[in-house]
Amino acid sequence: MSRLEILKTYKIYIGGQFPRTESGRFYSPLDKKGKPLGNICLSSRKDVRNAIVAARKAFGSWSERAAFNRGQILYRIAEMLEGRKEQFIAELIQQGSTKKNAEEEVNLSIERTVYYAGWCDKYQQVLSSVNPVASSHFNFSVLEPTGVVGILAPQNTSLIGLVSIMLPVICGGNTCVVIASENLPLCAVTFAEVLNSSDVPGGVVNILTGTNKELNETLSTHMDVNAIVYGGDDLEALKQIQENSVLNVKRVFSYSKDWNKADSQDLYMISDTQEIKTTWHPIENIGGSSSSY
Amino acid sequence: MATKKKNTEHVSDWNYSPSLESTSHLNLKKRYDLFIDGKWVKPSSGVYFKTINPANEEILAEVAHGNQDDVDKAVKAARKAYTDVWSIMPPAERAKYIFRIARLMQERARELAVAETLDAGKTIRESRDIDVPLACNYFFYYAGWADKLEYAFPNRKVESLGVAGQIIPWNFPLLMAAWKIAPALATGNTVVLKPAETTPLTALILAEIIEESGLPAGVVNIVTGHGDTGAAIVNHPDIDKIAFTGSTNVGKIIQKALAGTSKKLTLELGGKSANIIFDDAPIDQAVEGIVNGIFFNQGHVCCAGSRLYVQESVADLVIQKLKSRMDSLYLGNPLDKNTDIGAINSKEQLETIHKYIKIGKQEGAEMYQPKCSIPTKGFYCAPTLFINVAQSSVIAQEEIFGPVLTIQTFRTVDEVIQKANNSPFGLAAGVWTDKGSRIFNLSSKLRAGVIWANTYNKFDPTSPFGGYKESGFGREGGLHGLNSYVKLS
């Protein structure tokens, strides 16, 4: 006798918790055959706000955490992804992928996670500098995370796009609020479950589902978001985001890459959401007068 | 003991005789045209505006007001120079041109310094010892990068962007021109630069130098004018990059104007930088750092240390020492080599500063200004302290861009970090303490692009400069400054 299956409730992910949207609304994106994928949370402006508050709260300890430790956590994400591989493949197939493509996408997502995990304690060394100023000062420039980053995940993939643009952001010590692909949201929700079981502190990554138009607006106008990473391909939407970003001089980066390609990953995606901080300190010159007398 | 001869030369007032820098070697033209495509061309509108000496309100010269047509001409020249010459020139040759400009600037350093002082009101000591030599050094520094760009971006191919439109402010007219032009040229871009309307002269002398250097026509174009000239540059469709230094308000307008375009943008905007004094600081050097932080260039410095935080246990001492130090500052003719505080750049800016001083008084803060005689002609403002200021005071939050310092006290490290970061800006911060671990703690927690520890207001071509948050984005100077002018593939 067949057993009655327990259906999954798709939730959003804020501050390490899995609430339903505070609005109580949902939407039902359809698969290729026109069948609803499920009841997906239609997040509201308030959900975005809550997510940003959670991200800001998590920023201090995440950005100050040892780079090695951030790396460990990213490696852990890869391990958890590996363990959930079958679920992701099934969801990708449910959202229209072929089995082969789905497998490749999940595999690449895992490889990419390992790639950025490895960068966590290295990008600083490659991109920092000691600057030979002409005065008697020691001067060095280091990278620091920009802060809270709003991420609009690519629309045309469910998993690899989100992974590809989110990882460089948190690898660099930022925290983020991710708006998942509107029509392919399933993997984003499952990915939140992976994060939750990977020692990623609550609030470092917050994932919302819903209509992009509504959420983009709130995210890009919010005064406590420092940067926006745009993975979509709607130039009008991008322009609107850029205009909204003026409110608090947000940095806006947009990427249009084929995320399914193995080399759609690099160091400079990490440095985009980094600030350069330069510090000066005098060097005492002992051993006699160095003045003109 | 009987004294035949009084052996004490009693002196009650040994003062410095006026020591004016000579202006005789500066030959300003009566009228300056636009420098476009290697030639001096009249503005298409025929309109010229006057630039005055803010120290005495005398007219220095007439300067062309470039309009949209002129900007278009300049961009076309820059595009042509980019395509035909500059982008295909071997980088090592580019380097030599930039080097040559640097040398010629050095040769005309004295002239540039005097012109800067006359046009901007800044003291000759600063323009002679800081602005001009630093400007030369930026050219020297970036000259050397031109043929080494692949070392700056590991694993990437480096390409120039094309035509860069650059809009610079009036506080460091020549230095800002150098910050903009030198890296743009080194990376293979061509330039259309607009100096600020109150301080166009040194950029125009720089244009003469560029002309003399034999730099191919159109590689650097200088278009003087007002805000509309700047807007024409920002909105020109054939510009690939905008670099702007100026107020946050204008920066936001530019950011908005560029939304939806592929133009690359760097913004170096306003600040309200915290300067933090701990009780174990080298106190006399800290006081010097406070003075240098806020009174350098009359406080017309985007990274001025305008919010002073002093640990309560030394607050009285620091304030007493600061007042005493302020009493020894000389305010007056910027051309006098002994002047410490020169003229405010414009009447408009003086009014802004006065507005804030008035607000400060209304807010109930205790004001201190040393007794100094203010010249009757020209725009001057005495160095000003506000004591007992609250974090919520307007004068502690908004950028004044003048010699006005607000002082707040604090008790603990965490408190001061929180207060220092409690601002929409994030350009710079100062930290004064003898404790190394505390310096590193603060320098990593303060959200600002430049941290001066036990020093303040230091600049160097090798040192990246730029802000967090509403102080802008992108860096100028150093290796990281190259990033603003290249695309990587």
Added chain:
Amino acid sequence: MKNKLVKKEIIHPDNIYSPSIDKVGVEERVARFQSRSIKNESKLQGLKIALNMIDLTTLEGKDTPGKVKQMCYKALHLHDVHPNLPSVAAVCVYPSMVRIAKNEVKGTGVKVASVSTAFPSGQAPLDVKIRDTQFALDEGADEIDMVISRGKFLSGEYNFVFDEIAKIKETCGKARLKVILETGELATLDNVRKASDIAIYAGADFIKTSTGKIQPAATMQVTYTMLMAVKDYYDKTGIMIGMKPAGGISTSKLALHNLVMVKEILGNAWLTNEWFRFGASSLANDILMQIMKMETGVYQSSDYFSID
């Protein structure tokens, strides 16, 4: 001066607040003084002030009465070609030469300063130092230039250094006491500041940089640091302390820069030889040459200025 009447408060050396010093910051500050432009009337006036602040000095093992007499004559007749020149402030000699010097300058207002306390090393027991000082006073010295025990200072025995100075001050009575820190041996500006504070609080009337036997001597950085100690003490107590850079100041330009520093830190009140001195021997002629150049319009030769 009313300031002299104020009785100094005795403070235990452990309780003296000596701020730490950042050397690079001091160098930058000093560079600002050096960039002052002193011209025309203010230069001439400054040169004359500087001339009047000189302690003309001979401190050599080979000093003889003959040498000291010549120097004293020079002190009183700097350049007789020029009628309106001030004399120097004092002559500075070893205790054995005090009586000779005293006789030479008697009644002129030029003071006789004597080094003491086993100058220049200071490596003698306290009772020897007291006797050395007492001898110089008995011979007629108006001022005593003592040295501190640098070895004790560097080994952290600040109380010892403090007490020694206090004892010598007691011996001096009315004679003014200059305390030589020998900054070239103290190595850091933090030490210079601490030693300045100890000397001032222990009773020094003047603090002095160097013996002239050790390099570097009176650098602008060191003098600046000591002037700041004088200023802090004055701001706290209202009591004026004198300052004497000694050694290495041989040009008019450097002397003027020192005056600029005194003026801008302490004010014009210190610009007399009561509160500021130069310990120097070759400075006087350089100043004289500058004065003559300004008055005649032509550059001078040292052949025209007597060396002693």
